[in-house]
Every structure is written in structure tokens, then in C-alpha cells.
Amino acid sequence: GQQLNQSPQSMFIQEGEDVSMNCTSSSIFNTWLWYKQDPGEGPVLLIALYKAGELTSNGRLTAQFGITRKDSFLNISASIPSDVGIYFCAGPPNTGNQFYFGTGTSLTVIP
Amino acid sequence: NAGVTQTPKFRVLKTGQSMTLLCAQDMNHEYMYWYRQDPGMGLRLIHYSVGEGTTAKGEVPDGYNVSRLKKQNFLLGLESAAPSQTSVYFCASRTWGVGSDTQYFGPGTRLTVL
Numbered sequence: 001g002q003q004l005n006q007s008p009q010s011m012f013i014q015e016g017e018d019v020s021m022n023c024t025s026s027s028i029f030n031t032w033l034w035y036k037q038d039p040g041e042g043p044v045l046l047i048a049l050y051k052a053g054e055l056t057s058n059g060r061l062t063a064q065f066g067i068t069r070k071d072s073f074l075n076i077s078a079s080i081p082s083d084v085g086i087y088f089c090a091g092p093p094n095t096g097n098q099f100y101f102g103t104g105t106s107l108t109v110i111p
Numbered sequence: 112n113a114g115v116t117q118t119p120k121f122r123v124l125k126t127g128q129s130m131t132l133l134c135a136q137d138m139n140h141e142y143m144y145w146y147r148q149d150p151g152m153g154l155r156l157i158h159y160s161v162g163e164g165t166t167a168k169g170e171v172p173d174g175y176n177v178s179r180l181k182k183q184n185f186l187l188g189l190e191s192a193a194p195s196q197t198s199v200y201f202c203a204s205r206t207w208g209v210g211s212d213t214q215y216f217g218p219g220t221r222l223t224v225l
Contacts, residue, residue, distance in 0.1 A: 003153055031212040042115075042201055042216040043154075050210045088153070092212060097142065097161055098169065099214060101153050 004089055006102030014110050019076040021105045023089035032072035033090045034063050037104075043088070047074070079109045113137055115217035117202050123223045124192045132187040132220050134202030142205035143185040144169075144214070145177060147198040154201065160185055192224045 005024045013019060023032070031050055035043035047058050049065035049072060056063055062075045072089055089102035115136045124130055134143065141162045146154040156169030160179040174196060176188045185204075189196060202217040 033213060035216075040219075040221075042218045045213065045215060048213050050212070090214065097159060097167070098156055099144075103153060 004091075004100050004102040006089055006105055008105060009103065010106040010108070012108045012110065013079055015079060015081060017079055019079055019083070019107060020073065021087060022071060022073045023102045024071045025091070025093075025100065026070070027093040027100075028069045029072075029091040029093060030069070031091050032063070032065050034061075034072070034074050035088050035090060037086045037088070039085075046087075076107075079107075081109050081111055083107060084109050115202055115204050115215050117200075117217040117220050119220060120218070121221045123225065124189075125225050126193060128192050129188070129190050130192065130222075131189075132200055132202075132222075134185045134187070134204075134217060135183055136185075136202075136204040136215075137183065138204060138206065138215070139182070140204035140206050140215075141182070142207060143179065144203040144205065145175075145185065145187045146201045146203065147171065147196075148201060148219075149198050157187065157200075192222075194224045196222065197224045198222060 033048050034046045037043045047063040052069050053067050054065040060077045064073045086104045086106050088104040090099050092099050118133045144159040145157040148154050155171050157175050158177040160166050163182040166177045178186045200220045203214045205214045
């Protein structure tokens, strides 16, 4: 499907550091989803957002639905080695049945 | 509750052979999707279904066919496999509604066409 702009493309961080990534779209979204994909595995849903301005946490992960409804942010606090993987955003635009996906952020955590 | 399952997990085909990939979901979702993911690339939509008995083309439908005879199953067929169809295939199902629109993925099928 159409790709969303996601940044950064990759990150190399020290264990214990915080991580931030974001997604932007040219279309208004009613839903923002954040996934993590480990090598050889299917994407796993981390957080789902449904309201502009919504801030939702899942353990050390926090995601926000931008107030313009055209962006979303994911933060990981106090990173650990098992956070390694590819993170991507996704969402369905207002119209249509298909999902748009972010280009992905590859996270490497250095112990 | 198994979520979304896919069979087989791995398969090797020779050029010209046919096969069917099975996706099953036990969440009573109306929407189901088939994607392919190539190395270093994002997910590309092959076909999708908005309900039992319906199918629609996605971004890269050529060389694939699908069927949704039962609500819980979505089949992806390759009639005459080509090396360009070597990829990892993911199925997903979607729960749709205000405040609950979410897509869940299966574990994937890794297909190699020689």
C-alpha cells in the first residue's frame, strides 16, 4: 500500500537510552497503529490510537496521535536489548479498505 | 484463541508449480488481507476481502488468485509460480469499528521459487 513517511530510518543506541520515532501522512487518519517486527516473524501490534491527541502507553512504550491527525509518535523509554527490531506505523485513511504503512525504523540496541 | 494462523510456514517450489497458502482467523473478523514482504521492503498488498464471498485486488495482484469461501479462511493461490514470487507472505485480519480499527498479522509463510 501507500507508504507513510517514517523517521528515522535506523537508530543505533546504547542500552538504557530513550528512543523516539514518528510517522507523517498527507492524509487524515482516524486510526494509528504501531507494530514491531522481529527478523523472520510477523508484525506484532504494540499500540493502537483512535483519537486526535490521544496518548497511550504499553509498558515502556508510549505513542501519541497527532492533533492534526496526520502524524503519530512512538517513544521507547530505557531501551533494552530485546527492543531490537523494526518498528513501523500503519493506518487506514478516511476512505478505502486498505492500510498504509510506514517505511520502518530499524532499532539496534548496544548493550 | 489462536489469532491469525498461516500454513505452511515454509515452502520451496519449482518454476511453474502451483500451490495454495491458507490463512485462518478465529476472531470473527470481516476483513482479511494478503501481503508480500521482500527483503528491505515494506508490505505490499496483494488481495483483500471485506467479507465472505468477496475479494478485491490490491497493489500487486498479478500472478495470484484468492478465495474467501468461509469467513474464517482466506486462501492465496499461485497458479504457475515464478522466481519473482519468492517472498515472505503475510496474512492479516482486521477488526473494524469506531475506536477499534486494528489489523492483526499472521506469522508468515516463507516461499522460495527456484
